[in-house]
Amino acid sequence: MSAFNAQSIQWDARLIEKYNVQGPRYTSYPTAAQFHDISAAAASEHYRPQTTSLAPLSLYVHIPFCRHLCYYCGCNKVAAKSSTRGDDYLTWLEREMALMSHDFGQRPVTQLHLGGGTPTFLTVNQMRQLLDRLSIYFDWNPIDRPGEYSIELDPRETSADMLELLRQRGFNRLSFGIQDFNHQTQVAIHRVQPKSVVEPLVHQARHLAFESISFDLIYGLPYQTVSRVDATLDEVLDLGPDRISLYNYAHLPDRFVAQRRISSDSLPNADEKLRILQHCIIKLQDAGYVYIGMDHFARRDDTLVKALTDGSLQRNFQGYSTQAETDMLALGVSGISQIQGAFIQNHSQLDPYYNALKQGTLAVQRGYFLTRDDQMRRDIINQLACQGQIDLGSVAERYGLDPDRDFSREWQQLTDLEQDGLVQLNQHRVTVTALGRLLLRPILMVFDAYLSDQNRQRFSKVM
Template identity: 45%
Template sequence: MSSALEQKIIFDADLIRRYDQAGPRYTSYPTAPHFHSDFGEKQLIQALQGSNAQARPLSLYFHIPFCENLCFYCACTKVVTRHHEWGSPYVARLDQEMALYLSYLDSSRPVEQLHFGGGTPTFLRQPDLRRLLESIHHHFQLLADDQGEYGIEIDPRALEPGTLSLLRDFGFNRISIGVQDLDSAVQKAVHREQSLELTATVIAEARSLGFRSVSLDLIYGLPLQTPERFAATLDAVIALRPDRLSVFNYAHLPECFPAQKRILDGDIPAPENKLRILAESIATLQEAGYVYIGMDHFALPEDELTLAQREGSLYRNFQGYSTHAGSDLLAFGMSAIAMIGSTYSQNIKELDAWGARLDQGHLPVERGVQLSTEDLLRRHVINRLTCDFRLDFNRLQQQYGIDFHTHFRDCLPALERLKKDGLIQMDSDNLQVTPRGRLLIRHVCMVFDAYLPHKAVHYSRVI
């Protein structure tokens, strides 16, 4: 079987139509809908104390929920406000939360990865941002000399002069920018107007300051999009030569996300147009030299994600694809999700309740899950599929002491169907996702998801 990196994606429209159903994105396993309230502060404290013995490096995530404007497509946990003064008490409570964590955690462990997400992290005005950065530096052991993977999501419309320089001085070396679409009609329809010139200016400044990675996000399937309009957006974006590109499918779930009710069903591209947009985008990106990493993500051949995939060390977590598989992920802020040892935990999603819990001196965890041995095995299987497009059965036996065909006997009929339809190749030693199957990798992973049949959950469609 050939290396996954050598494969080109084959866009098989008939196959995609047959398999395009709803399913998880697998930033975790079990996925977040299966977290439960039986996992609380006590269980999180035990996980933190247990992680000290393992002495794994740390990854830190900070959720900054505030946005000045509401983007109608958005499914993130956010607080829409023009009151920038709300940033000050939020930063103060993040400091409280870090101090509480470190009541139970060895703070000498190095921070290999740091990420600010949202919301809009650059909603914070510079005095508040500086206080947050100083607080992180006070509580944790950050890596010097650009050794860490420290990134932040940037909204160019909410970026004060000097903020990028402040971030770079602190050690940030990656930025991610939401673009979504550059067509003015589409931007108005989703209430997010952002010019190409503004985006290009931010990228140029970041590169001049020495940020070593720029990632851009696009969304296909937004209202009023056409293949021609999206092609123009993609050409303009490729000209900026981002190191990484994400091309997400818009998940229209107005019953779950009320803001999406402002998007008219009749404005959403027909399924055949969405497929054409995706097919043409993939062809354009591959022609421009981008490698399909998986799950909507593309990267340049020299990017760290591409190199990690080649070496078999790529990993996937709540921040997307990562090169830091061996870290414990600590999460701060309302709704943030941590991954510590064999546990996941999510903070309270409501701003005032999250703050009140901290003011009472408690970690603001709302729910979570302790993974079983079987969960850990299936998480490994799903992670390797999403990162490598391949499973080595002999390695599974060495690591977990199982015979693949015996342990997953209940999955074999579904795998045989995938094999018959050309999504996978499988023999006695390996499972390999084919070029036709790579776009449907979520569907391949769903075969191994033991939770899917037992709970009705609203997921986005695979394509």
Template identity: 45%
Template sequence: MSTTPVSEPMAIDSRSGSAAIIATEPAAQNSNHSCRDADLISKYDVSGPRYTSYPTALQFSETYTEATYRQQAQVNLKQGIAPVSLYVHVPFCQNICYYCACNKIVTADRSVARTYLDYLHKEISLQSELVGKYRPVTQLHLGGGTPTFFDGAELTELMHLLASHYNLSDSEQREYSIEIDPRTVTQDSLALLKGLGFNRLSLGVQDFDEQVQRAINRRQSVAMIKTLTETARLYQFKSVSYDLIYGLPLQTPASLAETLATVIDLSPDRIAFYNYAHLPQRFSSQRAIDRLDLPSAQQKIAMLALIAEQLTAAGYRHIGMDHFVKPQDELARAQQAGKLQRNFQGYSTSLAQDLVGLGVSSISSLHASYAQNERDLDAYYQRLDRGELPISKGVELTVDDQIRRQIIVQLICNLQLSIASIEKQFAIHFSEYFSQELLALQLIENDGLLSCEGDKVIIHERGRPMLRNICMCFDRYLPQGATASFSQTL
């Protein structure tokens, strides 16, 4: 599964017709535990953003143009020697996975890779002119789609293009990762990837249950994943990550427990367990999934509790909404030091703040703006044929946006908010600036999901499933998004 920068599935509670930010009243004090949990599920099972960015992609506008991006890049990318991050989106897949919500093109025509690579060359050349030549690329991520749709020669050519135009790092601390559909690679493929400089692999596992795999049209055996994992260790990749999903059709807590046992036995370094967002009106492939086969919100909460229980019992550390890592992992250490960050690629160790997105639909993230490439492949090609950067829309961040983004980042990454640090960084009086938001947090505190202790807001373990809801308190755009349709938070 990809964590790639595509437009985010969207958010409100259609049942109430409002943004339904969070609880509207405290939970009953005398309810028994199971009833109270059921009440919380009902209360917090609303629609809401995933907060891969703030403001979310819903706020991106066509008034943000290529000229806007160039102006922003001149200030943010051209100056200085700070590290920079690159993301390359490869949209092609050989097979359709019914659950997928990525920007993808399913095709068996291998020639499309050659054409796409030629256009990537054009964009890489144009974009590299805007990046200071001394800025090291400390983070590189290939996502999709299926990046390994490119064959070995094409991947080699792509890395050569990047190395020719950017200052690729050879530091041991660099994070060069690639998303892999296990069905598209061999042991020799992993050897090539290691030789090209990649040191992290992300394997799309999703679920090991055969019935669930059939329902999502993604058949791959445990033996296949085991072989690739062992080969990656043989070649000394820095880490192997598994992407899994809960809430899939025909998935049950019992079947998920078996998948978890297998995952624990294979012992990946990092695990991302995403919540399946069923939006068939937006993603046509999801129409092949019978809605009645999907687990209920109560079952999904049971699954989420099971995931946290089994993985933490196995020694993994729950570092955020959907990520688990081994205690010695760099992400765990970064969180302990209060330096964990999150961008369109997922959680990171904050090696680079500026992110340059390359390829169709990619999003670039600069200090005070986001810019998204054309999502349609033909439009992407046409813009490059005219010698233009294929920027289709974006958003410039106001000071208020930057304040709220920093708050949401702290909550998602540190599972707590330092009010003092926000006041110092932005010279505001928090209780006055966020008086309404603090009232909303008080209601969540009454539900036992967080604590307001002095100048800190601390999210409890019980509140982690509602982390998106907590962040929604600080999202000033939600009332304006009343016609949008984000994915369910639970």
């Protein structure tokens, strides 16, 4: 069972300021910062034993193209105007599917996510082609098999015909990139899409009986204030999404070229940014949304809330999930697969991705094979992130360790966190408190064997 519940969240401005440090989001452990170059042969060797497995599979497909460059975005994307770029990409994506199907084609797909970039950069016919190919090369039968089948949508690039196709082909979850409804903010981030653009799509999605609609929002964007974000929340709540992701904008112009078009002077200062976050949390909870953890909110009747309370919540590269015991196979440029103790990432640029597939090899660039210690720390981090508690004594017994000796460094750090009220310690059991839920990332960082003051600088602040 989970230590988390729908009410357990508190705000302490002093401690939030103290622990608002830079650190990973832990959609994986170890994080991508530890990935190194690996060969296609090494990836194939790891994939080969999966041929006989019939365990469920989660598929991720990355579509990198965007017609409009959003200045805030740090995702892997390619600016493109012509849909013909999609034709070329789908040709080589099918080649990758054919290669992957040898090892994974018989495993039942219970989760599919199309991300980007902008997946709806594809035309309706191109999307139909993509879905046809997925059904050919993988055991994906969404009409007959319950699961989570979702796609990220840019409202400016989504048509009524696209929504109808997605629903006909079994998609049941949509995620709309909203970010903010304030016009000045939208202009500053180069993403103008008023509520009038989003509302008809939401109404159509409800009419088509999509099971879940999610909105992505971002705080810390140019010209945001508490009052302006409050107005955006009013418009969001009027549309009534089932889930809301509220992300922290990390301004890193040295890493992301497009962010150089955003003036630092236009960003809310640190105090205002935290006031915006606090206001969002209070307002969303008052509106009936449950804080799942690390940016995620959901309505009380949502399956994420059920998974939160019954202890079945999971976490992967897409964030929180209800799908347990699945391997994740990623297709497309920059995609990261998570397969039985390994992370394997494709080339992040189109030309090397295409060239590898032209040669008949997997388009692999980087990855990481987990050690036994990595697997143990991954399990600890995931359980704390999803269930809010861990018995280090049981972990130590499972891995043949002495909890007092082998977790002595971590225990000392946990003791400091306990003094500030973020965790409760009882013998070898660690329980995240109501206050600790908002500061979950600093708690997880205790168990990160690779984190140092130097490499921490590559990550955003936790709030």
